[in-house]
Amino acid sequence: MKERIHKDVVIIGAGMAGLTAALYCGRMNLDTLVLENGLIGGQIANAVAIENYPGFVSVNGGDLIATVQKQAETFGAVIDEFDEIEKVTLKTSPKIIETQEKIYEADAVIIASGMNRRKLPLPEEKKFAGRGVHYCELCDGHAYDGKVIAVAGGGNAAVDAANFLTKYATKLYLIHRSQFRADEVSQKRLRANDKVTIMLQTDIKALRGDKKLKEVEVFDKTTGETKTLAIDGIFVNIGVEPNTKLFKDELTLTASGRIPASEDCRTELAGVFAAGDVREKEVRQLTTAAADGTTAALLAEKYLAKLKVAI
Amino acid sequence: MVKVYTTATCPYCAKVKRFLKSKDVEFEELDIEKDPAAREACKKLTGIDWAVPVTTIDNEHYVIDYDKEALEELLCL
Numbered sequence: 001m002k003e004r005i006h007k008d009v010v011i012i013g014a015g016m017a018g019l020t021a022a023l024y025c026g027r028m029n030l031d032t033l034v035l036e037n038g039l040i041g042g043q044i045a046n047a048v049a050i051e052n053y054p055g056f057v058s059v060n061g062g063d064l065i066a067t068v069q070k071q072a073e074t075f076g077a078v079i080d081e082f083d084e085i086e087k088v089t090l091k092t093s094p095k096i097i098e099t100q101e102k103i104y105e106a107d108a109v110i111i112a113s114g115m116n117r118r119k120l121p122l123p124e125e126k127k128f129a130g131r132g133v134h135y136c137e138l139c140d141g142h143a144y145d146g147k148v149i150a151v152a153g154g155g156n157a158a159v160d161a162a163n164f165l166t167k168y169a170t171k172l173y174l175i176h177r178s179q180f181r182a183d184e185v186s187q188k189r190l191r192a193n194d195k196v197t198i199m200l201q202t203d204i205k206a207l208r209g210d211k212k213l214k215e216v217e218v219f220d221k222t223t224g225e226t227k228t229l230a231i232d233g234i235f236v237n238i239g240v241e242p243n244t245k246l247f248k249d250e251l252t253l254t255a256s257g258r259i260p261a262s263e264d265c266r267t268e269l270a271g272v273f274a275a276g277d278v279r280e281k282e283v284r285q286l287t288t289a290a291a292d293g294t295t296a297a298l299l300a301e302k303y304l305a306k307l308k309v310a311i
Numbered sequence: 312m313v314k315v316y317t318t319a320t321c322p323y324c325a326k327v328k329r330f331l332k333s334k335d336v337e338f339e340e341l342d343i344e345k346d347p348a349a350r351e352a353c354k355k356l357t358g359i360d361w362a363v364p365v366t367t368i369d370n371e372h373y374v375i376d377y378d379k380e381a382l383e384e385l386l387c388l
Contacts, residue, residue: 062320082333138320142318143360
């Protein structure tokens with residue numbers, strides 16, 4: 001039988017929003033637990049150099065998140081990155097979060113579950129995953145030292161990955177189905193590199209190889225031309241999707257799968273807050289994730305104070 | 312002895328190491344970026360030129376990536 005444990009606040013997700021919420025909750029002496037099924041740090045755990053977070057000229061994502069984690073833990077928040085959540089019940093009071101090993105009863109829940117990386121939507125993806133198709137340039141980039149690399153995607157993550165991988169590549173193709181969405185500074189850096197060929201308005205149609213990836217077939221939507229590029233590996237950064245599967249029976253989700261909540265991070269359920277990229281909003285940056293985490297924690301504390309008075 | 316093939320910058324490698332420590336599993340870490348012999352051994356084990364993290368207990372059975380269930384099965388946790 002699973003042990004039942006009460007917590008003032010359970011935070012789901014240990015990205016920037018979740019850890020900032022944990023830091024604030026900890027400082028308010030709330031009994032706080034953070035549950036993370038994936039990587040602590042979420043999307044920024046893979047970021048090589050973050051240049052748009054105030055206070056740092058340039059900071060490695062792993063280093064930044066380790067500092068925020070330390071801050072949260074210093075103030076008493078507990079982070080569990082190994083006990084995976086199986087089910088949540090949010091309409092009750094207290095809310096129930098059942099993990100593989102325990103059942104947590106929480107008076108307030110902050111959902112900061114972030115986003116998951118999209119896989120390359122091609123039938124050959126599985127065949128070449130780890131054998132030429134990669135999703136982590138920090139893990140696998142070095143394997144392509146002196147090789148030809150492609151990067152799929154046109155957002156900040158893709159362009160930053162491409163800039164990082166130029167240190168290994170003899171030739172790098174940036175392939176994106178539409179126009180750039182990345183910051184101008186990152187685009188400019190990539191364009192200035194002689195090794196790089198940028199292919200916008202270009203779809204990836206097929207991956208080819210025997211045991212290992214050797215070629216990609218691409219279709220230039222502007223010229224109508226199909227080309228085959230000889231490459232050794234491709235790093236995929238084609239966007240993210242909200243990590244909200246756990247909550248679909250508990251909360252109304254938007255068409256994009258995110259949680260509707262206004263700037264105060266309050267959801268339709270009392271005591272349940274949504275923070276960071278998982279919240280439906282127009283701007284999703286590291287800074288706004290930290291801001292959401294702050295707001296959600298402070299308003300969760302207010303909610304808990306009222307709850308105690310009511311009891 | 313459990314072996315974990317890693318690189319210094321790989322966040323999933325760090326998670327596997329934290330998981331093993333949380334279960335009090337002693338392990339030897341081999342950085343395939345710095346150690347060509349380790350890279351070759353990892354390639355021989357998995358058939359993949361570059362894969363991290365890879366955890367093995369007997370140089371025969373292994374788990375690629377952080378996969379909690381698979382690691383628990385491999386290490387009989």
